[in-house]
Amino acid sequence: MASVSFRDATRIYPGGTKPAVDKLNLEVKDGEFLVLVGPSGCGKSTSLRMLAGLEEVNGGGIFIGEREVTDVPPKDRDIAMVFQNYALYPHMTVAENMGFALKIAGVSKEERAERVLDAAKLLDLEPYLNRKPKALSGGQRQRVAMGRAIVRKPQVFLMDEPLSNLDAKLRVQTRTQIASLQRRLGVTTVYVTHDQVEAMTMGDRVAVLKDGLLQQVDTPRKLYDRPLNVFVAGFIGSPAMNLVQLEIVDGGVKFGDAVLPISKDILSKATGSRVTVGIRPEKLTVSEHGLEVEVDVVEELGSDGFLYGRAQLDGAEQNVVIRVHAIDHPMAGDKIHLTASDSEAVHLFDVESGLRLN
């Protein structure tokens, strides 16, 4: 097992003017599950492919443990791309399916049996070693395929949107399985997805990328609670954080007919007379005063609900989402006033740079 580091790693496609990945600096700790997430074109898959050796590195370097692998061919990097291919061979036993690649690699029979058994134990497949894949359930077959990668004892697992070809229900099921298996194996894993929910539920840490630039890398909790810029604030969380530009006034920012109190020290860091204020849907509460919102849609989810509405800000309409109590909540068509539930609820960003102020 090993750590992984990207050091100023840069990829510029031939003919491209802007780097697809721009001076990426990222340390993945030994045994860590790191998720790369971002919208399409953000550079997440390119970064993974650079680590896999599939993409040329035009600047900087990539290290697995202490070893620089920037120019090492993929098969000599001691990494395994998981789920790239999960064909199982119907006439071979589970044990053979898991171990055949070791056989052609010249690993001894004893060693093969030992590694297959170790992997089977981890994957709860020991009782099935002598069976043919046909006799297994879908989930077990998937684990056999995983076993093929595990017996190779790679230093790092790489996964590029491995769930994208599954339907929604199975995706949720499988992501839990992968995450728990990774914890049991303790093998450093880099995982790419465009789905922030997947990223937040699976990763020890999540690296958010946009336009080839690393925006923030942190634990899911910290990304959610303290996004470092407007992009991360809007990208992480579902439904997304409400982000509005508000006027700085005495004692804070103007929020409808009320003022959200914010200290002078913080507001003095802002460029211009306005700031971007972010409040998550669960941190808005209905009150006497505050931002006026007209409720359009009520989404009842059983345990709670969401109101989707519109506020008028400087003559422009702004969508607002609020999480509410499952039963006791305003109805569509109602006009309500909203305020932040507490001072911790308010995220402040500079209008120009988009960087966090508080």
Next chain:
Amino acid sequence: MSSQLNITAATAEPALLDLPWHLPLEDWPKENIAALPKGLSRHTVRFAHLSDHVVAIKETLFDLAKREYDMLRKLEKLDIPCVEAFAIINNRTDENDEELPAVLITRHLKFSLPYRAMWSQGLREQTAKRLVDALALLLVRLHLVGFFWGDVSLSNTLFRRDAGKFAAYLVDAETGQLYDSRLSNGQRENDLEIARINIAGELMDLLASGKAVEIDPGKISQRIVDKYHELWKELTETQTILASERWRISRRVQQLNDLGFDIEELTMDQSPDGATVRIQPKVVDAGHHARRLILLTGLDVEENQARRLLNDIDEYRLSHARTGADEEVLAHEWLSDVFEPVIRAVPMQYTGKLEPAEIFHEILEHRWYASENAGRDVPMVDAVRSYVLEVLSNRPDEEALLGGMQTTEAIMLADPVPSGLIVVSEDDEEGDWRDKV
């Protein structure tokens, strides 16, 4: 219900609507299904009759079907041998209005064989090697156009006979990516590594099934790596030659032509002192002989078949040379006086066994052996007669290989995890698993 069906198709085919789209592919009635052997697949794949041809139908997610459909059409435009994308169907529902997966439909490639169908002939080392050689050439061609396959395997390839060798066609483009720029060495090496492991697994599986004999999976799977590198080097290598050895330039071109490739461009740089010249061929197109044969005769055949037919045309030209008759005239004469009569002599009921060009190739072989045995030149008429009687009549139909072949099961990995007991299949192994690992 069929009224909600959404069909995207390359050609209008009303018969598409008659297929039972309201049923999961697994449950389609026998009369719709064509029993063709197929490779291993993680999706449900079945063959169905549609008007007068056969199509392959794959159940998958709509996005994936769309992506693969577009990819296959792009590859087709790039002149890559691959299956023809035919249609995508989505918005399928069953009788209870439950959603069914989208399907991707491709046309079945006539006279093509999946590697597992070579079982019937007992897959031997020689055949396996030829399959791998064909796959290596296909992979080189794909890489030259910037296509990273991601799942290179015998299962994802179909093979057509090609004058004793094979021509490979890409079947599954699901994992593929087409890049504008050249593929990196890492991407090419990765495809090769995937190919090596997959081929080894596929051959080990054939051995385990008892259908293959005398095969060394490790050796044959390594062959794709070696063959690929050999070809890649020939096609792309920059060569430095002495200025006094300029004949080497035409020899390089000849070598590439012999391999079946045409050159679009040849870059030549002279060294400052003028002593050496560096040459590098650029973007080479496969199908050199096939294209030449089309120009001369209009026959559209595989590369090695074309090579064979061109040789026969050359022999004909030598023995029929006369003033005023150029290559084209004589090639047309050969077509009407040699090729067509031979093919017409094959009884109707045997025309589904092999493609005409392959039949012609086999007859030439047959005639050669017959002549050797007889110690004299056996006339073509006699050679055709004995070939049909002794060889062709005993061969299986390969136009759309139907029945008699064990179809391989589809392995679906996208099944939900069951909560109940696991059914143990009857053919489970006895004894210690360690013996087989």
